[in-house]
Amino acid sequence: MAGLRRGSAAIVGVAESDLGAVAKEMSPIDLMAQGIHRALADCGLQLRDVDGLLCATSQSRTSGLSLCEYLGISPAFIDTTILGGSSFMFHVTHAQAALQLGLCKLAVIAYGSTQRTVGRRHASVREYNSYETPFRPFLPSTAYALAASRHMHQYGTSREQLAAVAVAAREWALLNPAAWEKKPLTMAEVLSARMVSYPFTVRDCCLITDGGGVIVMTTAERARSLKKPPVYVLGCGQAITHANISSMPDLTVTGALQSGRAAYEMAGLGPKDIDVVELYDAFTINTVLFLEDLGFCPKGEGGRFVEGGRIAPNGSLPVNTNGGGLSYCHPGMYGLFLLIEATRQLRRECGARQVADCDTAIAHGNGGVLSSQSTVILGTETMV
Amino acid sequence: MQRMAESPLAVYQAHLEKGELAYQWSLEAGRAVFYPRVICPFTGSDLLEWRVSAGLGTVYATTVTHPREGAPYNVALIDCDEGFRLMSRVEDIAPEEVRIGMRVRFRVRRPGGDDPAYPVFVPVEGV
Numbered sequence: 001m002a003g004l005r006r007g008s009a010a011i012v013g014v015a016e017s018d019l020g021a022v023a024k025e026m027s028p029i030d031l032m033a034q035g036i037h038r039a040l041a042d043c044g045l046q047l048r049d050v051d052g053l054l055c056a057t058s059q060s061r062t063s064g065l066s067l068c069e070y071l072g073i074s075p076a077f078i079d080t081t082i083l084g085g086s087s088f089m090f091h092v093t094h095a096q097a098a099l100q101l102g103l104c105k106l107a108v109i110a111y112g113s114t115q116r117t118v119g120r121r122h123a124s125v126r127e128y129n130s131y132e133t134p135f136r137p138f139l140p141s142t143a144y145a146l147a148a149s150r151h152m153h154q155y156g157t158s159r160e161q162l163a164a165v166a167v168a169a170r171e172w173a174l175l176n177p178a179a180w181e182k183k184p185l186t187m188a189e190v191l192s193a194r195m196v197s198y199p200f201t202v203r204d205c206c207l208i209t210d211g212g213g214v215i216v217m218t219t220a221e222r223a224r225s226l227k228k229p230p231v232y233v234l235g236c237g238q239a240i241t242h243a244n245i246s247s248m249p250d251l252t253v254t255g256a257l258q259s260g261r262a263a264y265e266m267a268g269l270g271p272k273d274i275d276v277v278e279l280y281d282a283f284t285i286n287t288v289l290f291l292e293d294l295g296f297c298p299k300g301e302g303g304r305f306v307e308g309g310r311i312a313p314n315g316s317l318p319v320n321t322n323g324g325g326l327s328y329c330h331p332g333m334y335g336l337f338l339l340i341e342a343t344r345q346l347r348r349e350c351g352a353r354q355v356a357d358c359d360t361a362i363a364h365g366n367g368g369v370l371s372s373q374s375t376v377i378l379g380t381e382t383m384v
Numbered sequence: 385m386q387r388m389a390e391s392p393l394a395v396y397q398a399h400l401e402k403g404e405l406a407y408q409w410s411l412e413a414g415r416a417v418f419y420p421r422v423i424c425p426f427t428g429s430d431l432l433e434w435r436v437s438a439g440l441g442t443v444y445a446t447t448v449t450h451p452r453e454g455a456p457y458n459v460a461l462i463d464c465d466e467g468f469r470l471m472s473r474v475e476d477i478a479p480e481e482v483r484i485g486m487r488v489r490f491r492v493r494r495p496g497g498d499d500p501a502y503p504v505f506v507p508v509e510g511v
Contacts, residue, residue, distance in 0.1 A: 130393055130397075130419075130500070131419045131470060131471060132471045134495075134499075134500075134502040135459050135471050135472060135473050135502070136449070136451075136457065136459070137449065137459050137471065138449050138451070141449075142447055142449045142459050145447035145449070146445040146446070146447050146459070146460075146461055147445070148447075149445045149446050149447055149484065150444070150445045150484070153445075153484040153485075194450075195448075195450045195456075196449075196450060197447050197448065197449040197450065197459075198447050198448040198449075198450075198480070199447075244471075245461070245471070246419075246461055246469060246470055246471040247419075247469075251444075251445055251461075
Protein backbone atom coordinates (compact mmCIF):
# COMPACT_ATOMS: atom_id res chain seq x y z
CA MET A 1 0.00 0.00 0.00
CA ALA A 2 1.36 3.39 -1.03
CA GLY A 3 2.98 5.31 1.82
CA LEU A 4 3.67 2.28 3.97
CA ARG A 5 7.24 1.00 4.24
CA ARG A 6 7.74 -2.73 3.91
CA GLY A 7 8.76 -4.09 7.30
CA SER A 8 8.38 -0.78 9.17
CA ALA A 9 6.16 -2.41 11.81
CA ALA A 10 5.93 -5.85 13.35
CA ILE A 11 3.59 -8.06 15.28
CA VAL A 12 5.24 -8.73 18.63
CA GLY A 13 2.49 -10.30 20.71
CA VAL A 14 -0.54 -12.49 20.00
CA ALA A 15 -3.15 -14.26 22.09
CA GLU A 16 -6.53 -15.85 21.89
CA SER A 17 -9.12 -14.98 24.50
CA ASP A 18 -11.32 -17.80 25.75
CA LEU A 19 -12.75 -19.56 22.71
CA GLY A 20 -15.67 -21.82 21.91
CA ALA A 21 -18.38 -21.34 24.51
CA VAL A 22 -17.28 -18.78 27.10
CA ALA A 23 -18.47 -18.34 30.68
CA LYS A 24 -22.00 -17.08 31.20
CA GLU A 25 -22.39 -13.29 31.13
CA MET A 26 -18.91 -12.71 29.69
CA SER A 27 -19.05 -9.66 27.44
CA PRO A 28 -17.16 -8.97 24.21
CA ILE A 29 -15.25 -6.29 26.12
CA ASP A 30 -14.28 -8.83 28.81
CA LEU A 31 -12.87 -11.02 26.04
CA MET A 32 -10.96 -8.12 24.48
CA ALA A 33 -9.44 -7.22 27.86
CA GLN A 34 -8.53 -10.83 28.54
CA GLY A 35 -6.86 -11.05 25.12
CA ILE A 36 -4.95 -7.81 25.75
CA HIS A 37 -3.68 -9.15 29.07
CA ARG A 38 -2.52 -12.39 27.48
CA ALA A 39 -1.01 -10.78 24.36
CA LEU A 40 0.95 -8.25 26.44
CA ALA A 41 2.28 -11.14 28.54
CA ASP A 42 3.29 -12.82 25.26
CA CYS A 43 5.61 -9.89 24.46
CA GLY A 44 6.58 -8.98 28.03
CA LEU A 45 4.86 -5.58 28.12
CA GLN A 46 2.33 -3.88 30.40
CA LEU A 47 -0.97 -2.15 29.85
CA ARG A 48 0.73 1.20 30.60
CA ASP A 49 2.89 0.67 27.48
CA VAL A 50 -0.20 0.71 25.23
CA ASP A 51 -0.77 4.05 23.48
CA GLY A 52 -2.60 2.78 20.39
CA LEU A 53 -5.92 0.94 20.48
CA LEU A 54 -7.80 -0.63 17.58
CA CYS A 55 -10.89 -2.76 18.01
CA ALA A 56 -14.17 -3.84 16.46
CA THR A 57 -17.13 -5.99 17.41
CA SER A 58 -20.69 -6.20 16.12
CA GLN A 59 -21.97 -6.30 19.71
CA SER A 60 -20.97 -2.80 20.80
CA ARG A 61 -21.72 0.32 18.77
CA THR A 62 -18.87 2.25 20.36
CA SER A 63 -16.54 -0.53 21.43
CA GLY A 64 -13.58 1.88 21.42
CA LEU A 65 -15.18 3.90 24.20
CA SER A 66 -16.18 0.84 26.18
CA LEU A 67 -12.74 -0.72 25.93
CA CYS A 68 -10.89 2.49 26.90
CA GLU A 69 -13.12 2.91 29.94
CA TYR A 70 -12.72 -0.74 30.90
CA LEU A 71 -8.92 -0.58 30.63
CA GLY A 72 -8.66 2.89 32.15
CA ILE A 73 -6.66 4.25 29.24
CA SER A 74 -6.85 7.25 26.92
CA PRO A 75 -4.74 6.16 23.95
CA ALA A 76 -2.93 8.63 21.70
CA PHE A 77 -4.20 6.71 18.65
CA ILE A 78 -7.54 4.97 18.33
CA ASP A 79 -9.30 3.33 15.38
CA THR A 80 -12.53 1.36 15.39
CA THR A 81 -12.90 0.71 11.67
CA ILE A 82 -15.53 -1.95 11.17
CA LEU A 83 -15.89 -3.56 7.75
CA GLY A 84 -16.86 -7.09 8.72
CA GLY A 85 -14.51 -9.98 9.33
CA SER A 86 -11.60 -8.35 7.51
CA SER A 87 -11.64 -5.33 9.85
CA PHE A 88 -8.49 -6.49 11.63
CA MET A 89 -6.40 -6.59 8.46
CA PHE A 90 -7.49 -2.99 7.91
CA HIS A 91 -6.45 -2.36 11.52
CA VAL A 92 -2.97 -3.79 10.84
CA THR A 93 -2.61 -1.35 7.96
CA HIS A 94 -3.84 1.56 10.07
CA ALA A 95 -1.61 0.55 13.00
CA GLN A 96 1.39 0.33 10.71
CA ALA A 97 0.64 3.81 9.37
CA ALA A 98 0.24 5.20 12.89
CA LEU A 99 3.48 3.58 14.08
CA GLN A 100 5.36 4.79 11.03
CA LEU A 101 4.14 8.35 11.59
CA GLY A 102 4.85 8.23 15.31
CA LEU A 103 1.19 8.67 16.29
CA CYS A 104 1.72 5.84 18.75
CA LYS A 105 4.48 3.49 19.84
CA LEU A 106 2.61 0.35 20.79
CA ALA A 107 -0.73 -0.63 19.27
CA VAL A 108 -3.08 -3.40 20.30
CA ILE A 109 -5.77 -4.76 17.98
CA ALA A 110 -8.61 -6.43 19.87
CA TYR A 111 -11.69 -8.48 19.09
CA GLY A 112 -14.31 -10.22 21.19
CA SER A 113 -17.64 -11.91 20.54
CA THR A 114 -20.15 -13.93 22.52
CA GLN A 115 -22.32 -14.78 19.52
CA ARG A 116 -22.68 -18.44 20.45
CA THR A 117 -23.84 -17.61 23.96
CA VAL A 118 -26.21 -14.76 23.08
CA GLY A 119 -27.30 -16.07 19.65
CA ARG A 120 -26.38 -14.70 16.25
CA ARG A 121 -29.56 -12.67 15.98
CA HIS A 122 -28.53 -10.62 19.00
CA ALA A 123 -24.81 -10.57 18.24
CA SER A 124 -25.12 -9.32 14.66
CA VAL A 125 -28.34 -7.50 13.91
CA ARG A 126 -29.12 -7.38 10.18
CA GLU A 127 -30.13 -4.07 8.68
CA TYR A 128 -33.38 -4.11 6.71
CA ASN A 129 -32.64 -3.78 3.01
CA SER A 130 -35.69 -2.97 0.88
CA TYR A 131 -34.09 -4.57 -2.17
CA GLU A 132 -33.03 -7.85 -0.55
CA THR A 133 -34.84 -8.55 2.72
CA PRO A 134 -38.23 -9.40 1.09
CA PHE A 135 -36.57 -12.42 -0.54
CA ARG A 136 -35.50 -13.76 2.87
CA PRO A 137 -31.84 -14.42 2.09
CA PHE A 138 -30.38 -16.22 5.10
CA LEU A 139 -27.33 -14.01 5.45
CA PRO A 140 -24.52 -14.50 5.04
CA SER A 141 -24.88 -18.11 3.76
CA THR A 142 -27.38 -17.41 0.96
CA ALA A 143 -25.08 -14.76 -0.50
CA TYR A 144 -22.05 -17.06 -0.54
CA ALA A 145 -24.21 -19.85 -1.97
CA LEU A 146 -25.10 -17.56 -4.87
CA ALA A 147 -21.39 -17.02 -5.50
CA ALA A 148 -20.83 -20.78 -5.34
CA SER A 149 -23.65 -21.38 -7.84
CA ARG A 150 -21.95 -19.07 -10.28
CA HIS A 151 -18.53 -20.70 -9.82
CA MET A 152 -20.04 -24.15 -10.33
CA HIS A 153 -21.83 -22.94 -13.47
CA GLN A 154 -18.84 -21.22 -15.04
CA TYR A 155 -16.04 -23.56 -14.04
CA GLY A 156 -17.64 -26.91 -13.27
CA THR A 157 -16.68 -26.70 -9.61
CA SER A 158 -18.36 -29.57 -7.76
CA ARG A 159 -19.85 -30.03 -4.32
CA GLU A 160 -17.16 -32.67 -3.72
CA GLN A 161 -14.44 -30.11 -4.41
CA LEU A 162 -16.04 -27.69 -1.96
CA ALA A 163 -16.29 -30.52 0.57
CA ALA A 164 -12.56 -31.16 0.16
CA VAL A 165 -11.99 -27.71 1.67
CA ALA A 166 -14.00 -28.64 4.76
CA VAL A 167 -12.22 -31.99 5.09
CA ALA A 168 -8.78 -30.37 4.85
CA ALA A 169 -9.75 -27.77 7.47
CA ARG A 170 -10.86 -30.53 9.80
CA GLU A 171 -7.59 -32.42 9.37
CA TRP A 172 -5.69 -29.29 10.37
CA ALA A 173 -8.06 -28.70 13.31
CA LEU A 174 -7.31 -32.16 14.68
CA LEU A 175 -3.69 -31.00 15.03
CA ASN A 176 -4.73 -27.86 16.93
CA PRO A 177 -5.57 -28.39 20.63
CA ALA A 178 -7.51 -25.08 20.68
CA ALA A 179 -9.86 -26.13 17.86
CA TRP A 180 -13.59 -26.48 18.56
CA GLU A 181 -14.02 -29.59 16.40
CA LYS A 182 -12.32 -32.71 17.77
CA LYS A 183 -13.56 -35.51 15.50
CA PRO A 184 -12.54 -36.46 11.95
CA LEU A 185 -14.81 -35.43 9.08
CA THR A 186 -15.29 -37.31 5.80
CA MET A 187 -16.39 -35.96 2.45
CA ALA A 188 -19.53 -38.12 2.63
CA GLU A 189 -20.40 -36.50 5.98
CA VAL A 190 -20.01 -33.02 4.51
CA LEU A 191 -22.23 -33.85 1.53
CA SER A 192 -24.97 -35.55 3.57
CA ALA A 193 -25.14 -32.99 6.40
CA ARG A 194 -28.17 -30.71 6.81
CA MET A 195 -28.60 -28.46 3.76
CA VAL A 196 -28.38 -24.74 4.59
CA SER A 197 -28.36 -23.00 1.24
CA TYR A 198 -27.54 -25.08 -1.83
CA PRO A 199 -24.77 -26.11 -2.48
CA PHE A 200 -23.80 -25.65 1.18
CA THR A 201 -24.57 -28.07 3.94
CA VAL A 202 -23.89 -27.01 7.49
CA ARG A 203 -20.36 -28.49 7.06
CA ASP A 204 -19.62 -26.05 4.24
CA CYS A 205 -20.36 -23.21 6.68
CA CYS A 206 -18.18 -21.77 9.39
CA LEU A 207 -18.72 -22.57 13.03
CA ILE A 208 -20.66 -20.28 15.33
CA THR A 209 -18.53 -19.89 18.44
CA ASP A 210 -17.65 -17.28 21.02
CA GLY A 211 -14.12 -15.99 21.27
CA GLY A 212 -11.71 -13.15 20.97
CA GLY A 213 -8.13 -12.34 20.29
CA VAL A 214 -5.50 -9.65 20.29
CA ILE A 215 -2.34 -8.80 18.41
CA VAL A 216 0.26 -6.29 19.58
CA MET A 217 2.21 -4.21 17.06
CA THR A 218 5.15 -1.88 17.36
CA THR A 219 7.87 -0.36 15.22
CA ALA A 220 10.48 -2.66 13.70
CA GLU A 221 13.21 -1.01 15.82
CA ARG A 222 11.42 -1.59 19.12
CA ALA A 223 10.24 -5.07 18.07
CA ARG A 224 13.78 -6.38 18.08
CA SER A 225 14.20 -5.68 21.81
CA LEU A 226 11.12 -7.65 22.87
CA LYS A 227 10.60 -11.19 24.10
CA LYS A 228 9.63 -13.08 20.93
CA PRO A 229 10.99 -12.98 17.38
CA PRO A 230 9.23 -10.13 15.53
CA VAL A 231 6.90 -10.92 12.66
CA TYR A 232 7.18 -8.08 10.18
CA VAL A 233 4.40 -6.57 8.09
CA LEU A 234 5.82 -6.86 4.59
CA GLY A 235 2.75 -5.96 2.59
CA CYS A 236 -0.85 -4.76 2.89
CA GLY A 237 -3.62 -4.29 0.39
CA GLN A 238 -7.34 -3.65 0.49
CA ALA A 239 -10.39 -3.49 -1.74
CA ILE A 240 -14.10 -2.86 -1.28
CA THR A 241 -16.27 -4.02 -4.16
CA HIS A 242 -19.81 -3.84 -2.75
CA ALA A 243 -21.85 -4.23 0.44
CA ASN A 244 -24.75 -6.45 -0.66
CA ILE A 245 -24.37 -9.51 -2.84
CA SER A 246 -26.79 -8.15 -5.47
CA SER A 247 -24.26 -5.35 -6.10
CA MET A 248 -21.18 -7.56 -6.46
CA PRO A 249 -19.91 -6.98 -10.01
CA ASP A 250 -18.85 -10.57 -10.77
CA LEU A 251 -19.64 -13.29 -8.23
CA THR A 252 -16.64 -15.36 -9.28
CA VAL A 253 -14.02 -12.63 -8.80
CA THR A 254 -13.43 -11.04 -5.41
CA GLY A 255 -11.62 -7.89 -4.34
CA ALA A 256 -8.81 -10.21 -3.16
CA LEU A 257 -7.50 -9.81 -6.70
CA GLN A 258 -6.76 -6.12 -6.00
CA SER A 259 -5.90 -6.44 -2.30
CA GLY A 260 -3.54 -9.32 -3.05
CA ARG A 261 -1.82 -7.48 -5.88
CA ALA A 262 -1.23 -4.44 -3.69
CA ALA A 263 0.11 -6.55 -0.82
CA TYR A 264 2.42 -8.55 -3.09
CA GLU A 265 3.70 -5.37 -4.71
CA MET A 266 4.52 -3.76 -1.36
CA ALA A 267 6.15 -6.97 -0.11
CA GLY A 268 8.10 -7.51 -3.32
CA LEU A 269 6.83 -11.09 -3.27
CA GLY A 270 4.48 -13.26 -5.28
CA PRO A 271 2.31 -16.26 -4.47
CA LYS A 272 5.20 -18.64 -5.15
CA ASP A 273 7.17 -17.01 -2.31
CA ILE A 274 4.49 -17.61 0.32
CA ASP A 275 5.08 -20.49 2.76
CA VAL A 276 1.87 -20.42 4.84
CA VAL A 277 -1.58 -19.39 3.61
CA GLU A 278 -4.33 -18.25 5.98
CA LEU A 279 -7.61 -17.44 4.19
CA TYR A 280 -10.92 -16.35 5.66
CA ASP A 281 -12.99 -19.51 5.16
CA ALA A 282 -16.46 -18.45 6.23
CA PHE A 283 -17.73 -20.93 3.63
CA THR A 284 -15.94 -23.55 1.55
CA ILE A 285 -16.25 -21.45 -1.62
CA ASN A 286 -14.16 -18.70 0.06
CA THR A 287 -11.03 -20.81 0.12
CA VAL A 288 -11.49 -21.66 -3.57
CA LEU A 289 -12.08 -18.03 -4.56
CA PHE A 290 -9.16 -16.65 -2.54
CA LEU A 291 -6.70 -19.31 -3.74
CA GLU A 292 -7.56 -18.14 -7.25
CA ASP A 293 -7.67 -14.41 -6.63
CA LEU A 294 -4.44 -14.43 -4.61
CA GLY A 295 -2.69 -16.23 -7.45
CA PHE A 296 -2.13 -19.71 -6.01
CA CYS A 297 -3.95 -21.19 -9.01
CA PRO A 298 -5.57 -19.78 -12.16
CA LYS A 299 -9.14 -18.42 -12.11
CA GLY A 300 -11.60 -21.28 -12.30
CA GLU A 301 -9.09 -23.90 -11.18
CA GLY A 302 -9.67 -23.55 -7.42
CA GLY A 303 -12.00 -26.54 -7.20
CA ARG A 304 -9.53 -28.85 -8.91
CA PHE A 305 -6.66 -27.29 -6.93
CA VAL A 306 -8.06 -28.32 -3.53
CA GLU A 307 -8.64 -31.94 -4.55
CA GLY A 308 -6.46 -34.78 -3.31
CA GLY A 309 -5.45 -33.19 -0.01
CA ARG A 310 -3.31 -30.47 -1.59
CA ILE A 311 -4.24 -27.92 1.12
CA ALA A 312 -4.50 -30.49 3.95
CA PRO A 313 -1.66 -31.40 6.34
CA ASN A 314 1.17 -32.98 4.29
CA GLY A 315 -0.26 -31.41 1.13
CA SER A 316 1.88 -29.17 -1.07
CA LEU A 317 0.32 -25.88 0.12
CA PRO A 318 -0.46 -25.39 3.83
CA VAL A 319 -3.79 -23.51 3.99
CA ASN A 320 -5.69 -22.59 7.16
CA THR A 321 -3.34 -24.44 9.44
CA ASN A 322 -5.35 -23.76 12.62
CA GLY A 323 -8.40 -25.54 11.21
CA GLY A 324 -9.98 -22.33 9.94
CA GLY A 325 -13.35 -20.81 10.56
CA LEU A 326 -14.76 -24.14 9.41
CA SER A 327 -13.29 -26.24 12.23
CA TYR A 328 -11.18 -24.15 14.67
CA CYS A 329 -13.38 -21.27 15.73
CA HIS A 330 -15.52 -18.58 14.17
CA PRO A 331 -16.72 -15.93 16.58
CA GLY A 332 -18.47 -13.71 14.02
CA MET A 333 -15.60 -11.60 12.67
CA TYR A 334 -12.79 -14.10 12.29
CA GLY A 335 -10.04 -12.11 10.55
CA LEU A 336 -7.90 -11.53 13.64
CA PHE A 337 -7.40 -15.27 14.14
CA LEU A 338 -5.76 -15.56 10.71
CA LEU A 339 -3.16 -13.00 11.82
CA ILE A 340 -2.63 -14.84 15.12
CA GLU A 341 -2.07 -18.17 13.37
CA ALA A 342 0.22 -16.68 10.70
CA THR A 343 2.31 -15.06 13.44
CA ARG A 344 2.56 -18.27 15.44
CA GLN A 345 3.56 -20.25 12.35
CA LEU A 346 6.34 -17.78 11.57
CA ARG A 347 7.51 -18.00 15.20
CA ARG A 348 7.55 -21.82 14.93
CA GLU A 349 5.13 -22.17 17.87
CA CYS A 350 2.58 -24.46 16.27
CA GLY A 351 3.54 -27.90 17.53
CA ALA A 352 1.96 -30.75 15.56
CA ARG A 353 0.63 -28.42 12.88
CA GLN A 354 3.85 -26.44 12.44
CA VAL A 355 4.78 -25.80 8.80
CA ALA A 356 8.49 -26.56 8.34
CA ASP A 357 10.91 -23.78 7.35
CA CYS A 358 8.32 -21.05 6.92
CA ASP A 359 9.46 -17.44 6.61
CA THR A 360 6.49 -15.86 4.84
CA ALA A 361 2.75 -16.00 5.44
CA ILE A 362 -0.29 -14.43 3.87
CA ALA A 363 -3.32 -13.62 6.04
CA HIS A 364 -6.31 -12.73 3.92
CA GLY A 365 -9.40 -11.22 5.50
CA ASN A 366 -12.89 -11.14 4.05
CA GLY A 367 -15.80 -9.06 5.30
CA GLY A 368 -19.53 -8.80 4.67
CA VAL A 369 -20.61 -10.98 1.76
CA LEU A 370 -17.29 -11.06 -0.13
CA SER A 371 -17.54 -7.26 0.23
CA SER A 372 -14.34 -6.05 1.87
CA GLN A 373 -11.03 -7.78 1.21
CA SER A 374 -7.80 -7.04 3.01
CA THR A 375 -4.53 -8.90 2.61
CA VAL A 376 -1.54 -8.81 4.95
CA ILE A 377 1.79 -10.45 4.11
CA LEU A 378 4.01 -11.24 7.08
CA GLY A 379 7.61 -12.39 7.30
CA THR A 380 10.37 -13.36 9.69
CA GLU A 381 13.61 -11.47 10.36
CA THR A 382 15.23 -13.14 7.32
CA MET A 383 12.75 -11.34 5.04
CA VAL A 384 13.64 -7.77 6.05
CA MET B 385 -30.80 23.82 -3.03
CA GLN B 386 -34.18 22.29 -3.58
CA ARG B 387 -35.31 19.64 -1.14
CA MET B 388 -36.01 16.25 -2.70
CA ALA B 389 -39.74 15.65 -2.81
CA GLU B 390 -39.56 11.86 -2.84
CA SER B 391 -36.86 9.38 -1.89
CA PRO B 392 -35.51 7.00 -4.54
CA LEU B 393 -37.08 4.11 -2.62
CA ALA B 394 -40.49 5.81 -2.51
CA VAL B 395 -40.50 6.35 -6.29
CA TYR B 396 -39.46 2.73 -6.83
CA GLN B 397 -42.18 1.46 -4.52
CA ALA B 398 -44.81 3.64 -6.18
CA HIS B 399 -43.93 2.07 -9.54
CA LEU B 400 -44.16 -1.41 -8.01
CA GLU B 401 -47.61 -0.58 -6.64
CA LYS B 402 -48.61 0.17 -10.25
CA GLY B 403 -47.15 -3.18 -11.33
CA GLU B 404 -43.98 -1.69 -12.83
CA LEU B 405 -40.34 -2.55 -12.24
CA ALA B 406 -38.55 0.79 -12.28
CA TYR B 407 -34.84 1.52 -12.48
CA GLN B 408 -32.71 4.57 -13.10
CA TRP B 409 -30.77 5.50 -16.18
CA SER B 410 -27.58 7.50 -15.74
CA LEU B 411 -27.50 10.09 -18.50
CA GLU B 412 -23.77 10.73 -18.08
CA ALA B 413 -22.70 7.09 -17.78
CA GLY B 414 -25.17 5.87 -20.39
CA ARG B 415 -26.05 2.83 -18.31
CA ALA B 416 -28.63 1.52 -15.88
CA VAL B 417 -28.37 2.10 -12.14
CA PHE B 418 -29.93 -0.23 -9.58
CA TYR B 419 -30.83 -0.03 -6.71
CA PRO B 420 -32.22 3.51 -7.14
CA ARG B 421 -30.18 6.27 -5.54
CA VAL B 422 -29.58 9.99 -5.36
CA ILE B 423 -26.36 10.03 -7.36
CA CYS B 424 -24.88 7.75 -10.01
CA PRO B 425 -22.18 5.38 -8.71
CA PHE B 426 -20.36 5.46 -12.07
CA THR B 427 -20.01 9.21 -12.46
CA GLY B 428 -21.17 10.92 -9.27
CA SER B 429 -23.73 12.81 -11.31
CA ASP B 430 -27.26 13.42 -10.04
CA LEU B 431 -28.70 13.25 -13.55
CA LEU B 432 -30.64 10.04 -13.09
CA GLU B 433 -33.73 9.38 -15.16
CA TRP B 434 -36.43 6.97 -14.07
CA ARG B 435 -37.32 4.24 -16.55
CA VAL B 436 -39.64 1.26 -16.47
CA SER B 437 -38.15 -2.12 -17.32
CA ALA B 438 -39.69 -4.35 -19.98
CA GLY B 439 -39.49 -6.96 -17.26
CA LEU B 440 -37.41 -9.56 -19.08
CA GLY B 441 -34.23 -10.97 -17.67
CA THR B 442 -31.89 -13.92 -17.18
CA VAL B 443 -31.03 -15.81 -14.02
CA TYR B 444 -27.43 -14.88 -13.09
CA ALA B 445 -27.08 -16.91 -9.87
CA THR B 446 -29.45 -19.09 -7.87
CA THR B 447 -29.68 -20.98 -4.60
CA VAL B 448 -32.25 -22.84 -2.56
CA THR B 449 -32.27 -21.68 1.03
CA HIS B 450 -33.45 -24.19 3.63
CA PRO B 451 -34.98 -22.58 6.71
CA ARG B 452 -34.97 -24.55 9.95
CA GLU B 453 -38.74 -24.58 9.74
CA GLY B 454 -40.87 -24.38 6.61
CA ALA B 455 -40.29 -25.19 2.96
CA PRO B 456 -37.05 -24.45 1.10
CA TYR B 457 -37.27 -21.45 -1.21
CA ASN B 458 -35.41 -19.92 -4.12
CA VAL B 459 -33.22 -16.83 -3.92
CA ALA B 460 -31.79 -15.62 -7.21
CA LEU B 461 -29.97 -12.74 -8.82
CA ILE B 462 -31.61 -11.63 -12.06
CA ASP B 463 -29.89 -9.70 -14.84
CA CYS B 464 -32.56 -7.57 -16.49
CA ASP B 465 -32.21 -6.93 -20.21
CA GLU B 466 -31.75 -3.18 -19.61
CA GLY B 467 -28.44 -3.92 -17.87
CA PHE B 468 -29.16 -3.97 -14.16
CA ARG B 469 -29.14 -6.78 -11.60
CA LEU B 470 -31.40 -7.35 -8.64
CA MET B 471 -32.08 -9.95 -6.00
CA SER B 472 -35.37 -11.75 -6.44
CA ARG B 473 -37.01 -15.16 -6.53
CA VAL B 474 -38.20 -17.31 -9.41
CA GLU B 475 -41.71 -18.60 -8.79
CA ASP B 476 -44.06 -21.08 -10.48
CA ILE B 477 -41.42 -23.83 -10.52
CA ALA B 478 -39.72 -25.84 -7.79
CA PRO B 479 -36.87 -23.83 -6.26
CA GLU B 480 -34.25 -26.42 -7.25
CA GLU B 481 -35.45 -26.27 -10.88
CA VAL B 482 -34.29 -22.68 -11.27
CA ARG B 483 -31.22 -22.64 -13.51
CA ILE B 484 -28.57 -20.07 -14.32
CA GLY B 485 -29.25 -18.74 -17.81
CA MET B 486 -33.00 -19.30 -17.54
CA ARG B 487 -35.09 -16.54 -19.13
CA VAL B 488 -37.57 -14.98 -16.74
CA ARG B 489 -40.27 -12.32 -16.67
CA PHE B 490 -41.11 -9.85 -13.91
CA ARG B 491 -44.28 -10.13 -11.89
CA VAL B 492 -45.26 -7.95 -8.97
CA ARG B 493 -45.84 -9.69 -5.67
CA ARG B 494 -48.11 -7.98 -3.14
CA PRO B 495 -47.64 -9.68 0.22
CA GLY B 496 -50.51 -7.74 1.78
CA GLY B 497 -50.83 -5.97 5.11
CA ASP B 498 -48.27 -3.24 5.64
CA ASP B 499 -45.60 -5.09 3.65
CA PRO B 500 -44.56 -3.31 0.47
CA ALA B 501 -44.85 -4.91 -2.97
CA TYR B 502 -41.72 -6.52 -4.39
CA PRO B 503 -40.61 -7.94 -7.74
CA VAL B 504 -40.51 -11.68 -8.40
CA PHE B 505 -39.92 -13.50 -11.68
CA VAL B 506 -41.43 -16.47 -13.50
CA PRO B 507 -39.89 -18.61 -16.25
CA VAL B 508 -40.67 -17.55 -19.78
CA GLU B 509 -39.87 -19.40 -22.96
CA GLY B 510 -38.82 -18.09 -26.34
CA VAL B 511 -37.84 -14.52 -25.38
